[in-house]
Amino acid sequence: MLVLALDTATPVVTAAVVRLLRPHELIDPAGTAATSAPQPTAPRPTAPISVLAEANVDDAFAHAERLLPLAESALAQAGVELGQLDAIVVGVGPGPFTGLRVGIATAAALGDALGISVYPVPSHLGTALGAEVAEPFLVVTDARRREVYVSAFAPGSCGALRTQAGPEVLRPADLAAFCATLPQQPTAVAGAGAVLAGLDLPELPAGSAGLGLVRAAARDLLTGAVPAPPVPLYLRRPDVTEPSASKSVLA
Amino acid sequence: MTAAAIPTTRRRQPEPLRPGAVVLGIESSCDETGVGLVRMGERDPATGQPRLELLGHQLASSSDQHARYGGVVPEIASRAHLEAMQPTMAAAFAKAGIDRDQVDAVAVTCGPGLAGALLVGVAAAKAYAAGWDLPLYGVNHLAGHIAADTLEHGPLPANTLALLVSGGHTQLLRAGDLGTNLEQLGSTVDDAAGEAYDKVARLLGLGYPGGPVIDQQAAAGDPAAIAFPRGLTGPRDNPYDFSFSGLKTAVARYVEGKRRAGEPVPVADVCASFQEAVADVLTAKTVRAARDIGADTVVIAGGVAANGRLRELAEIRCGDAGITLRVPRPGLCTDNGAMIAAIGALAIAAGAQPADPALTGNPGLPVATVHV
Numbered sequence: 001m002l003v004l005a006l007d008t009a010t011p012v013v014t015a016a017v018v019r020l021l022r023p024h025e026l027i028d029p030a031g032t033a034a035t036s037a038p039q040p041t042a043p044r045p046t047a048p049i050s051v052l053a054e055a056n057v058d059d060a061f062a063h064a065e066r067l068l069p070l071a072e073s074a075l076a077q078a079g080v081e082l083g084q085l086d087a088i089v090v091g092v093g094p095g096p097f098t099g100l101r102v103g104i105a106t107a108a109a110l111g112d113a114l115g116i117s118v119y120p121v122p123s124h125l126g127t128a129l130g131a132e133v134a135e136p137f138l139v140v141t142d143a144r145r146r147e148v149y150v151s152a153f154a155p156g157s158c159g160a161l162r163t164q165a166g167p168e169v170l171r172p173a174d175l176a177a178f179c180a181t182l183p184q185q186p187t188a189v190a191g192a193g194a195v196l197a198g199l200d201l202p203e204l205p206a207g208s209a210g211l212g213l214v215r216a217a218a219r220d221l222l223t224g225a226v227p228a229p230p231v232p233l234y235l236r237r238p239d240v241t242e243p244s245a246s247k248s249v250l251a
Numbered sequence: 252m253t254a255a256a257i258p259t260t261r262r263r264q265p266e267p268l269r270p271g272a273v274v275l276g277i278e279s280s281c282d283e284t285g286v287g288l289v290r291m292g293e294r295d296p297a298t299g300q301p302r303l304e305l306l307g308h309q310l311a312s313s314s315d316q317h318a319r320y321g322g323v324v325p326e327i328a329s330r331a332h333l334e335a336m337q338p339t340m341a342a343a344f345a346k347a348g349i350d351r352d353q354v355d356a357v358a359v360t361c362g363p364g365l366a367g368a369l370l371v372g373v374a375a376a377k378a379y380a381a382g383w384d385l386p387l388y389g390v391n392h393l394a395g396h397i398a399a400d401t402l403e404h405g406p407l408p409a410n411t412l413a414l415l416v417s418g419g420h421t422q423l424l425r426a427g428d429l430g431t432n433l434e435q436l437g438s439t440v441d442d443a444a445g446e447a448y449d450k451v452a453r454l455l456g457l458g459y460p461g462g463p464v465i466d467q468q469a470a471a472g473d474p475a476a477i478a479f480p481r482g483l484t485g486p487r488d489n490p491y492d493f494s495f496s497g498l499k500t501a502v503a504r505y506v507e508g509k510r511r512a513g514e515p516v517p518v519a520d521v522c523a524s525f526q527e528a529v530a531d532v533l534t535a536k537t538v539r540a541a542r543d544i545g546a547d548t549v550v551i552a553g554g555v556a557a558n559g560r561l562r563e564l565a566e567i568r569c570g571d572a573g574i575t576l577r578v579p580r581p582g583l584c585t586d587n588g589a590m591i592a593a594i595g596a597l598a599i600a601a602g603a604q605p606a607d608p609a610l611t612g613n614p615g616l617p618v619a620t621v622h623v
């Protein structure tokens with residue numbers, strides 16, 4: 001199945017076209033033996049999940065301008081038309097609100113227009129699953145206002161990845177206390193906010209966010225599960241205060 | 252890899268110009284999520300403009316969530332737009348009684364408005380247009396308000412003056428060639444008219460929004476009871492600009508004076524006198540501007556156009572001046588998707604080209620930019 005993966009939770013805008021093989025396609029990679037003539041020239045897919053094209057652009061203040069053209073260019077590079085997509089996976093943050101909403105609004109509308117499902121995935125989980133790491137680690141991203149978003153991951157059984165804690169929004173100074181509560185101590189840090197974290201841990205190289213997002217949703221994609229609504233992980237309340245009733249207009 | 256726009260293969264060729272073509276409009280500039288569907292008709296021989304038919308529209312408002320704050324909170328509005336977009340879209344199609352594959356073009360408000368709120372609508376509109384393989388037009392919210400009237404009363408004559416009054420806008424505009432051109436003659440130098448209503452309502456403890464409740468209270472009051480000031484009506488003032496800040500302060504001073512003296516505040520009289528001052532200034536300046544530019548038609552649009560006293564006084568003064576007055580029905584005065592579909596259709600009919608793939612919201616979109 002063909003999946004479009006989108007994420008706008010960080011300054012980097014991501015659009016990827018990913019092929020996810022259904023179980024029967026893994027047994028019979030071409031998936032065509034029983035129904036049509038053999039296609040000797042078609043490349044045989046080898047991995048259950050493969051990134052056909054991924055486009056990333058680092059532009060914190062232009063998510064709305066960049067995202068859809070970026071998705072169209074990834075589709076063109078993958079040789080896939082919008083109408084061929086089977087599903088969309090979207091990172092739902094946490095992330096600074098306005099840019100994050102652009103990705104979710106785009107994914108939701110595109111899914112609605114094409115009549116396909118939109119699967120929400122925590123953006124940190126996408127980053128974690130795209131990073132290919134076998135040790136406990138943190139994902140840290142910039143939350144602005146001198147705070148960071150943080151999640152902790154650890155290897156689970158059968159090569160799976162387990163979320164230990166998060167996502168949460170913290171001041172960098174509180175990261176050590178956050179780590180102290182974790183069953184497995186992180187030995188590395190990933191994500192665009194790694195520098196902001198100020199932790200004495202090695203920084204992991206960025207993997208494929210598109211791959212990670214689709215891995216995170218793979219089970220639901222393959223079983224055709226009804227997706228949850230793509231609601232942003234805001235983590236903060238709207239920044240407002242109620243006016244006091246007695247306040248003088250003349251004051 | 253760069254973000255160069257490589258368009259995907261078009262599955263069908265839409266013809267948004269042909270009579271019968273359907274334009275979908277998406278609005279999200281403030282606290283209303285709106286989707287509207289408008290059908291393009293034959294051109295009116297007198298004006299050359301297409302007749303537009305409203306097929307249906309749907310609104311979702313986050314107004315209740317802002318009430319306790321006494322005004323629109325941008326972050327709350329943006330969150331609400333995201334949640335409301337798909338349900339509002341589905342309901343608009345259900346109301347219009349057409350299928351999604353009958354749409355020929357998508358129009359979206361790209362400004363002016365709240366930055367975060369605009370982006371939700373623009374992102375959604377770009378994705379719908381891409382998903383349906385249709386041309387997308389970014390349009391001006393202010394022009395949309397005026398275009399709403401054409402859904403009810405037909406194309407606008409070439410000599411049309413528009414008064415746009417709402418919680419966010421108070422403007423006099425030359426609007427005869429709406430699809431391509433909108434010229435601002437004057438605007439408020441401080442508060443919008445609707446904003447003044449909200450502030451006075453809060454002062455009197457009447458809740459939010461202020462427009463309907465003040466209009467209601469004023470019905471039982473004497474509009475001549477208190478002499479409130481008429482802003483920017485002196486001989487040296489710009490005849491087309493407005494100011495409501497001084498009026499709001501005068502009301503506050505009057506009310507606090509009463510309270511400090513331990514006297515009851517005559518709420519109905521305050522509402523009636525305040526409303527009279529607003530309606531008097533708005534209509535006097537509108538008729539003056541219409542005379543100056545030789546306009547034979549005046550359109551009053553925007554949320555405050557639903558105000559009873561404003562409509563009444565405008566009818567009297569336009570009638571005396573021999574000017575035809577047009578006001579859309581209240582449901583089309585507030586922000587909505589139908590008005591965006593309408594201005595989209597007018598812009599297409601006037602030869603507008605589809606928006607750049609990098610279209611985004613522009614909170615400060617100039618009045619004169621009808622489409623981008």
Ligand SMILES: [Zn+2]
Nearest residue numbers: 392396417586
């Ligand atoms: Zn408006």
